[in-house]
């Protein structure tokens with residue numbers, strides 16, 4: 202086999218954390234190579250070393266068989282390595298062609314090469330079947346197309362090896378399908394792709410080989426065709442993992458949250474939720490299935506008191522919430538807690554130490570100290586307990602929030618909301634970016650809350666998750682609730698039709 206990339210005995214430490222321990226990896230040219238591992242296993246660190254964001258403490262990188270020194274992304278690009286980031290590095294007001302040129306040519310030469318750049322982009326777009334308007338303004342493109350621009354940018358700079366770190370976390374299922382089609386086209390042209398993902402079905406569907414990391418070490422590299430999701434899960438976590446949630450049928454209790462005719466508009470005045478009516482009872486999980494962007498986020502935010510509805514009523518434990526009480530603080534006091542979908546924008550403050558992020562919204566609670574002075578010792582001890590329970594790594598309450606890996610940040614937000622003993626819990630995308638062992642834990646925790654009588658509203662773009670966890674499922678399309686099903690009596694196809702807006706009458 203011809204190697205595109207060889208990493209030999211890479212080591213990297215961050216203080217006490219040994220993020221990469223003697224890691225070796227061999228990626229064959231012209232293949233799609235998956236990397237999986239628990240949150241904090243060291244995947245992003247390894248890729249950051251390969252792309253020159255971090256320098257390894259020791260170890261060797263070979264590209265095409267030759268040792269190279271990669272000290273910056275510029276070195277990586279020169280060596281033919283491109284990276285597609287989870288948070289895109291594009292300049293939104295500029296066009297596609299301007300974004301591609303930016304940084305690729307010297308400032309003053311920017312205009313000079315435009316015709317050449319256009320011709321080259323047209324060729325790349327043709328070769329890989331990339332349909333993209335090079336004059337479009339990047340900020341106006343969908344997330345899926347912006348990701349395409351990132352890929353185009355890397356190819357334009359001569360990338361033979363593309364690194365994608367959780368590329369589908371931000372995509373709709375249709376956009377994800379289109380991405381995998383593109384990756385296959387790249388492979389057919391001899392490009393090499395390194396794909397980090399937590400979704401084992403993507404590994405099974407798209408990769409040739411898969412490497413597993415656990416606690417900073419590389420524990421296995423397997424041919425995808427000869428492995429299976431349970432085997433990968435066990436290698437990642439070091440024990441068997443239940444890929445399905447076990448839960449018993451339960452009879453729901455009295456209604457807790459009754460929503461009628463709720464309509465919500467966004468900041469631009471566009472109607473995002475149109476006359477939604479439903480009830481959540483004690484001891485049941487109600488899932489909302491829908492392609493993202495169909496009003497689910499706005500619905501959650503309105504119920505959490507973060508958006509004022511323009512129409513409709515919300516009753517909590519039989520009492521109508523008057524407009525004056527419709528705010529996040531009051532809703533939390535009543536026992537309605539919320540795990541927001543976008544943890545970095547709404548759930549945490551990256552620059553705060555974790556123990557401060559872990560009390561956001563609850564800092565007036567008496568156990569955290571008296572009066573305006575918060576008791577740091579108690580906050581730290583409280584978070585240390587939760588970190589142990591939720592297996593947050595590293596279990597360091599004083600570490601800055603931004604220094605935790607994505608999945609571990611998610612666990613901190615979940616622990617904060619779930620452990621406050623809610624009556625009703627609103628959860629958006631609870632397992633986005635979270636590894637398989639943590640998904641099992643979070644699902645069990647949600648089912649345990651249900652069994653203890655909590656009413657749960659679950660919004661997720663993962664249909665498996667909705668079908669696995671929910672007792673009842675509502676579908677949303679274009680801001681409307683288009684159907685309701687018992688989870689035991691529906692299928693993906695059935696839900697797919699309702700999610701696409703095919704209503705009962707039409708079906």
Ligand SMILES: Nc1ncnc2c1ncn2[C@@H]1O[C@H](COP(=O)(O)OP(=O)(O)OP(=O)(O)O)[C@@H](O)[C@H]1O
Nearest residue numbers: 215220240241242243244245246604605606607608
């Ligand atoms: N800049 C940093 N400073 C301190 N610690 C860091 C830094 N970057 C990463 N770490 C630590 O290194 C370890 C590996 O993190 P890394 O982001 O590589 O994990 P990952 O496998 O990509 O996880 P996830 O799947 O959650 O994204 C973690 O314990 C993390 O907290």
